[in-house]
Amino acid sequence: MSDDTTDDLHTEALAALRRLVDRDDATFHDGQFEAIDALVRGRSRALVVQRTGWGKSAVYFVATLLLRRRGAGPTILVSPLLALMRDQVSAAERAGVRAASINSANPLEWDDVLSRLHADELDVLLVSPERLNNPRFRDEQLPALIARVGLLVVDEAHCISDWGHDFRPDYRRLRDLIAGMPGDVPVLATTATANERVVHDVEEQLGAGGAGVLTIRGPLARASLRLGVLRLPDAAARLAWLLSHLGDLPGSGIIYTLTVSAAEDTARLLREAGHEVRAYTGQTDPAEREESERLLKENRLKALVATSALGMGFDKPDLGFVIHVGAPSTPVAYYQQVGRAGRATERADVLLLPGPEDAAIWQYFATASMPDEVKAAAVLDELAHEGGPLSTVALEARVDIRRSRLELLLKVLDVDGAVDRVQGGWVSSGASWTYDAERYGRIADARTREQQSMIEYETTSECRMEFLQRSLDDPAAAPCGRCDNCTSPWYPIDVDPATTATAGAAMDRVGVLVEPRAQWPSGMARLGLELRGNIARDERLEPGRALARLTDLGWGGPLRALFAPGAPDTEVSPAMAAACVRVLAEWDWAARPAAVVAMPSRTHPRLVGSLARTIAEVGRLPLLGSLELTGSGPGGNGGNSAYRLAGVAESFVVGPALRSAVAGLEGAPILLVDDLVDSRWSLTVAGRLLHQAGAGPVLPFVLAARA
Template sequence: MPSSTSTASDATTALRRLTARDDAVFHDGQLEAIEALVDGHRRALVVQRTGWGKSAVYFISTLLLRQRGAGPTLLVSPLLALMRDQVAAAARAGVRAVAINSANPHEWDETRAKLAADEIDILLVSPERLNNPRFRDEQLPALIERMGMLVVDEAHCISDWGHDFRPDYRRLAELIGQLPSDLPVLATTATANARVVTDVAEQLGAEGDVLTIRGSLARTSLRLGVLELPGARDRLGWLLSHLAELPGSGIIYALTVSAAEDTARLLREGGHAVRAYTGRTDPEEREQLEGQLKGNELKALVATSALGMGFDKPDLGFVIHLGAPSSPVAYYQQVGRAGRATDNADVLLLPGREDKDIWTYFATSSMPSQERAAAVIGELNDVPLSTPALEARVNLRRTPLELLLKVLDVDGAVRRVQGGWVATGQPWTYDRERYERIAAAREAEQRSMLTYQHDSTCRMEMLQRDLDDATAAPCGRCDNCAGPWFPTGVDSAATQTASGTLDKVGVEIEPRAQWPTGAERLGVEAKGKIAVDDRAEAGRAVARLTDLGWGGVLRELFAAGAPDAPISDELLGACVRVLKDWGWAERPAAVVSIPSRSRPQLVDSMARGIARIGRLTDLGSLDLVGEGARSGPGGNSAYRLADVWGQLAVGPALADGLQSLGGKPVLLIDDRVDSRWTLTTAARELRRSGAGSVLPLVLAQVG
């Protein structure tokens, strides 16, 4: 084996080539990690702040191992944006890195050929790729035989205690168990508290022989602050007033897609070069937007958490949060995008009164419920069943169903194969105590986030303590240490402009055009395309529940325990504005409402009020002929349709009224829309009873 002196010399040479600086030296812990991997073939966990140089450890270790005859490194990385940055950084270090992911299937054959020819130093894959049947069964075994090192980036994702738990990451413990004990394994993260560190170290195995290198998580370049303003219009007004004053370019984080899109539109209309970046943004557009921000062509991206781990712009000048994340650990991860290679960067949190409601709204557990897990396992056997086919058999929407299948797969109860999923026959026990502990930890994180906002302790010190950093100490820079560094005033004209944006109403409701797969198994006598003559037209909602403006009013209206009451003049006025801006082909002649068990006064008063103001015929409501929805919100499409199928009917009086209209359009009124199946089945009944086009109007769109 080469001497440690030789390794240190070779590593320093590689570092200076990577940084293009002849005087570059290692940070504390970097060379220790490299020597442990290259000379000791150890398993190591590196927990260091963003910008410390974790990627330099695995790039340089790969170079040295390859020089000594080792095979390629397998790097498991969670995000496409992160992969793109890692491939580019590897090239600067003289490392030949290639990614296999969903965005480049046209390159997979070439990549396999390069691997066979030993022309790749690092292969980057997503954790999900590890369970792709073809990759897992045909390519991974050969790769394991040749692998020189395994790297797990953003390793907190392994742990269900981590802020961004990914079930597929848990497969890595199984993969690590297949590796020779002397094959070096490196796990890296910047956001792990003591509990996550212990969990990850245990999953790295080697009977506890894991070298943990943990440094201070203090970010001396960041200047943290919190500014509490009365409402959403004031926060948007602050951005309009002061965005141009912030240093360089940066990221504005929002809690919801609609908030990100609305904010980006407002700022663009105010003359700022910004764009929205969310889970709805196409992959190609995401890459383009990332490039524009890195090239300082944009002042900011207004983003959800879709722009997070690993996005690398070393000179990012600021991070603003329009609403607080639910965890200080997640907050630390996001603000860590700023000031990686600059002496100063500004970080400001603008919390909102609605934050806790949004946390609750989005609080979906990544842990399975016993009932749902048992239902899924019960539907599987040794004959593969695809996810869509399984979705029609259990009352779960596609995304939570896929998440549950991944958890059960990692637990060994089910297995993904060509053609779908099968049951393994292995016993599965629901670990209620563990899942309850995790839920309690999530609630504690929310309380810590509120403490961060309101406490007078140093902001950086609080974040460090939440990450169990023993070096936590006052930073001397944040607003609690040195006083507010940010302007607190909001220009009145900017506030008025923001108010105008927040007061906008009208969200399009796309009509259903296809009956869901498998609905016939649940007693629904419909499949395939919905006949054009049975369909609703595109409808309108006043706003989304998650909107910054009217969303607050609607969340209050539909909050658990809120009493039923007639519609307010304010909301009725908003409905009228939606109707005024609709632009329909033909004006509706009458109003029909969907009967409500939970809010009859609200729906009835809304329908009567619109009929009165619009001088439309009030035809009353459809009849309820069933017991109502049984599964409640959150179920999948087939079950949601089955719940409302046959529940609504056109009574004699309504039928006569529809006939008297002579085929003219009808406005269909309801309180809110989620799956759209209630509106779809109601429109079908109305069309079949003589109505012309059916135009749905609701107060709130869920999601």
């Protein structure tokens, strides 16, 4: 405990705050000094739940300065996103706090950062939650750092709770770190998005070992935000609204979409209409993302068209608007994103343009992150039998799980104590592990309730800000007097028919590249197939085409309906067939195909057959027929690359009639037609068989690409 008086500490803290914000008249917001006092004088554990822009970073930077002056060690700040880290380092420097980060984007700086840390030349070390389980950092650096840490800060602490499970499983390991902290080291957790359930969950983690927890919670409403919901008939109308009215929105802002392809397509359309915008997604190059953030902050862009990759911690106080083309799955997520706007402006406009496809996208992401009991058992069995480390790549060749889901599953098993990450890969911990069906069922139920709540937000006739506050269990929830329900629609609701036609034409663009597979997956011999290394060039597919991706704004909708579970197998529609012909007409192939061959299909034989027949008729090409199904191999879309190849490697055969017809072409190109491409292994195997039967170049054409 500190010997400081409250008044002395307040005077010192206020001076530090004014230096941080560079204002001589700055004062503390309600709760800020209370938190600082608890950390510095009380060496307590505290949870701060306050709206975005309230100044949570000021609490931990000022507390760090004061603790360091009293001989404490450096602060460890666990921060989830690179954009957040960059802003936090810049903010720290303004306050005279020496800060640096260790993350995936700056590996060349790690040794220098650690040297500064050992020399006590850093006040704050920012780390990602994943870094805490990096073997080298965890085993060589973290113990010594924990021994002299002065303050532990967990930013975006709602990720500790079950609510944040699928965002960062690594956050759950913080419970063990906090439980092992010396009792006199203060711990601060901060978040802007926590309902009562999450607050109690985080308090339980912070209080590990019997420590008391001070929770400081303030009202979540921000007077600057003006909320609204505009329901339009389709994606073309939503894009037309943006084309018509983006320039009228105040300042610069963010346009959120639910998928990567939607962000890229929307950004392209807006740029072509003369708007200064960029796409920002998890697939955007890190250097380009950093440049885009800077350009938006400098108001050199009207907007970033972003997925949730641009989220927590992005700091632009004068952000003028946030538009959502498609709704996030929960009011909590929505509040988190709209909270980027209006931090230092009198007014910021927030408009939701929901779409009928939103629920299907929510369901996809919800199921993608849940661990599977059977697959988890398979991973544990392989690690137990190996006796030594297995890399993720090596493990992928032994279990039927895609890389991204395998990595997530390993993190979950690691956090649960069933596996350990070591140099060289993963090993079994030897501890027993039981699939927590009750926990995952609880998470699934919570998601369903939150999705329903989001739909209610879209349709409510009550105050929208009050609705969001109640969703976060804010006791200060009250009508805002500004949203479209409290007053009247503040946004234009008209959409010019000509602009809608322009948007529709842009969405009607067709043609997606289908890259050929060039290499067999590793570990195929373990699955009984002698396939390794590069695929022979004379057995490899040529670059192909798909009509569109399932996630595309334009043709993605009709294609999703076509391939929806339970949808009947029908012949290709005239409109879709015409769009396919446009793709073929625009295809810049080296030599025109001389014939058409269809893929066999277990699920859509009428669809594939009619598509191949239509293409052959329009192109005046012979339809040579279809490969045949052997009945071997399960096929299907699940699993990782090796298992998916194994599932189709012996599923097809070139029958005698087709073989004779192919041989008669004397090496001329063949167009290979299928319905849906995902892993590309079915097409790759079929193309190889056609090559072996004497075909020349094999060009795949499919209706839809899964992503």
